[in-house]
Every structure is written in C-alpha cells, then in structure tokens.
Amino acid sequence: MHAATRSRWQFRQPSVIPGFGMALGFTLIWLILIVLIPISGLLLKTSTLGWPAFWSIASDPRVLAALRMSFGGALIAAVVNAIFGVILAWVLVRYRFPGKRIIDAVVDLPFALPTAVAGIALTTLYSPNGWIGQFLSPLGIKVAFTPIGVVIALIFVGLPFVVRTVQPIMEEIDREVEEAAATLGANRFQTITRVLLPGLAPAVLTGFALSFARAVGEYGSVIFIAGNLPYVSEIAPLLIVIRLEEYNYAAATGIAAIMLIISFVMLLVINLIQTWSRKRYGYGA
Numbered sequence: 523m524h525a526a527t528r529s530r531w532q533f534r535q536p537s538v539i540p541g542f543g544m545a546l547g548f549t550l551i552w553l554i555l556i557v558l559i560p561i562s563g564l565l566l567k568t569s570t571l572g573w574p575a576f577w578s579i580a581s582d583p584r585v586l587a588a589l590r591m592s593f594g595g596a597l598i599a600a601v602v603n604a605i606f607g608v609i610l611a612w613v614l615v616r617y618r619f620p621g622k623r624i625i626d627a628v629v630d631l632p633f634a635l636p637t638a639v640a641g642i643a644l645t646t647l648y649s650p651n652g653w654i655g656q657f658l659s660p661l662g663i664k665v666a667f668t669p670i671g672v673v674i675a676l677i678f679v680g681l682p683f684v685v686r687t688v689q690p691i692m693e694e695i696d697r698e699v700e701e702a703a704a705t706l707g708a709n710r711f712q713t714i715t716r717v718l719l720p721g722l723a724p725a726v727l728t729g730f731a732l733s734f735a736r737a738v739g740e741y742g743s744v745i746f747i748a749g750n751l752p753y754v755s756e757i758a759p760l761l762i763v764i765r766l767e768e769y770n771y772a773a774a775t776g777i778a779a780i781m782l783i784i785s786f787v788m789l790l791v792i793n794l795i796q797t798w799s800r801k802r803y804g805y806g807a
Contacts, residue, residue: 561782568779571772579776584752585761588777591669592758593784596737599676604730607684608722614685615692629686632679637742644675645747667749672757675744676737683736684729691725727796731789738785 568576579585614626632640648655648665655665665671695718703713719726741759748755758781765774 564775564778564782567771567775571776575772576776576779579773580780584756585758585777585780587753588756588758588761589780589784591672591756592738592781593788595669595672595676595757596734596740598673599680599737600730600734602673602677603680603684603733604726607681607729607733608688608726610681611685611689611692615689629682632682637679637740638746640678641675641743641746644671644678644743648674648747666747667751667755669748669755671747671749672744672755675747676740679740679743680733680736683732684726687729687732688722688725691722695721723799724796727792727799731792731796734792735785735789738781 571579610629614622614629645666646652648658648671650656650659650664650666652666658665663670665674699717700713703717708716739759741757741763744757745760748757748760750756750760758777762774762777765771765777
C-alpha cells in the first residue's frame with residue numbers, strides 16, 4: 523500500500539536519459555524569459571490604467587471594429603483552412619500524381635516567405651489591374667483593399683499549419699480501415715464522416731487553433747492588401763502600431779491586453795474540445 527501510494531505521487535518517472543532536473547530548469551527559465559515576463563509586463567502596464575480608462579479604450583468604436591476585423595477574419599480563415607487543409611493533406615497522402623513533391627513543398631512556402639513579400643504579391647494579384655483582380659472587377663467583386671483581401675491573406679499564412687498537423691495522422695491511418703468500412707456496407711460519405719474524420723478530429727482542431735492564432739496576430743501580409751480603412755478593413759495589430767506612433771502607450775497596451783484575453787479564452791476552449799476529442803477517439807491521442 524505504501525509503495526503504491528509513493529509511486530502514485532512520484533514527481534517524475536525514472537528515465538534512461540539523465541538530466542531531467544537541468545532540462546526542466548532550462549525549460550522553465552526559457553518560458554519565463556520569453557513568454558511570462560513580456561505578458562506580465564503588458565498586464566501590469568494595463569493595470570495602471572484603471573477600470574474607467576480601460577473600459578473607455580475597450581468600448582471605443584474604432585477599437586471594436588478593429589477587433590471584429592482581426593478575430594472575425596481569423597476565425598473565417600481558420601475555418602476555410604480546416605476544410606481545404608484537410609482535403610489537401612488527404613490528396614498528398616492518398617494519391618500519387620506528377621508534381622506531387624512540388625505541391626508538397628509549396629505548402630510550406632508561407633513559412634519561409636516574408637510576410638511583407640506575401641502581402642505585396644497578394645495585392646498585385648488581386649488589385650483591380652492584377653492577374654486575378656482584372657477578371658473579378660467586371661463582376662463587381664473587389665478583393666484588394668477590402669475585408670475580403672484581409673481574409674485571403676490570413677488564409678494564405680495559416681494553411682500550412684492545418685496541412686502539416688493533419689498529414690502525419692493521415693499517414694498512420696491504414697487503408698484497411700476504409701476497406702473494412704466498405705465491406706460492412708458503408709458508402710464513401712459514411713466512411714469519411716464516421717470512420718476517418720472522428721479519428722482526425724484532434725489533429726484538425728490543433729491545426730485550426732494554430733491557424734487561428736497565427737491569423738490573429740498577422741500584420742505584415744495584411745497591411746498591404748487591407749487598405750487599412752478605419753471601421754472597414756483596419757486590423758487590431760495595425761491600430762496598436764498607430765497608437766504607439768502617437769505615443770499613446772496606454773491605448774496600445776489596452777488594445778493588446780484585450781486581444782490577449784480574447785485569444786486566451788478562445789484557445790482555451792479549443793484545447794478543451796481537443797482534449798475531449800482525444801479521449802473519445804483513437805487517432806491523434
């Protein structure tokens with residue numbers, strides 16, 4: 523009984539690799555220096571504002587419009603990436619075709635491409651005289667310098683997160699699982715929705731969360747294609763920069779704190795759903 527209780531409350535399990543204490547200490551120090559101290563500084567600076575000043579900043583119509591643009595655009599982009607990222611990962615895993623390696627490499631392009639270059643390229647493509655925009659303009663569709671352009675830029679930067687998160691899990695799913703479902707009478711739609719997607723749900727949620735987090739804080743690729751019109755296509759990170767340039771540090775930290783709180787709550791909810799999904803289904807656990 524005593525041995526069982528001792529093993530249950532043991533802080534760490536023995537490992538063949540030494541250095542747990544050093545590794546844990548280094549991890550905690552790195553986490554404190556890189557993450558906790560900057561966030562603590564932001565929250566401490568915001569706390570000096572007082573509730574009336576903070577509420578005045580949070581309820582400002584321009585701030586609310588910028589937050590809606592950032593979080594609304596990021597949510598739409600993450601949903602689109604979750605859908606088409608899974609499809610793209612499925613094609614790369616399940617099929618062989620000419621140019622597959624090229625497409626697989628292009629998926630990682632947003633990781634390596636500077637965001638400013640991506641923004642300039644997207645603006646060139648979707649401007650009224652651009653390669654794609656010139657065909658959309660006669661139809662009355664304007665992409666560049668509108669909220670649609672913001673969403674497209676966020677989709678571009680967030681797509682690799684979904685593909686690279688889902689792809690390894692798909693590679694672990696044997697084809698025999700699909701064949702077994704077919705032999706039991708399941709059609710393709712039932713095989714996808716009842717056999718494959720439940721197992722992929724944790725990975726899809728992880729990719730969704732990463733894509734959403736990446737899109738919320740995106741700046742470089744958006745400012746070129748957004749047009750940056752207040753109350754229309756202005757994003758919250760740009761508004762923070764504007765307040766810093768005006769030396770209005772209180773407003774800048776207030777907006778940043780609001781973004782931090784909303785992002786934390788949304789990611790916490792996503793992680794809770796992901797944990798539940800991992801416990802319920804087999805793959806990705």
